[in-house]
Amino acid sequence: MMSFLLLLFIIFIIIPLVQVLWKLYQLRRKVRRTFRDFSRAYGGGDAGAGNSRKQAAPVKKKKIDPSVGEYVSFEEIEATVSETSTEVEYAVEQQVVDVEWEDIPEKK
Numbered sequence: 001m002m003s004f005l006l007l008l009f010i011i012f013i014i015i016p017l018v019q020v021l022w023k024l025y026q027l028r029r030k031v032r033r034t035f036r037d038f039s040r041a042y043g044g045g046d047a048g049a050g051n052s053r054k055q056a057a058p059v060k061k062k063k064i065d066p067s068v069g070e071y072v073s074f075e076e077i078e079a080t081v082s083e084t085s086t087e088v089e090y091a092v093e094q095q096v097v098d099v100e101w102e103d104i105p106e107k108k
Helices: 002-041
Strands: none
Touching: none
16 A cells, blocks of 8 residues: 555656656756857857856957047036026927817717
């Protein structure tokens, strides 16, 4: 009798539980693979792959020499209280009507 109950326990509890866990594991792997592929496709590199050391990106030389160009000097201007006021005036406009509404009588 005990072996029969054990057999039922294995068939109705353990096997479905293992199947559900296996499906969840496969789904998890598929989602991770999809995100990894998406990340690689859009320039994310090997992000999230679990590598503790990442290779440094090669330093690119600037296309424009830093000595080329002009320096622009500027002055800070202090704003007065009236310039920083947050009061805004709004004008009320009439509603635009495109079509006049007309009820259609029902036919009996």
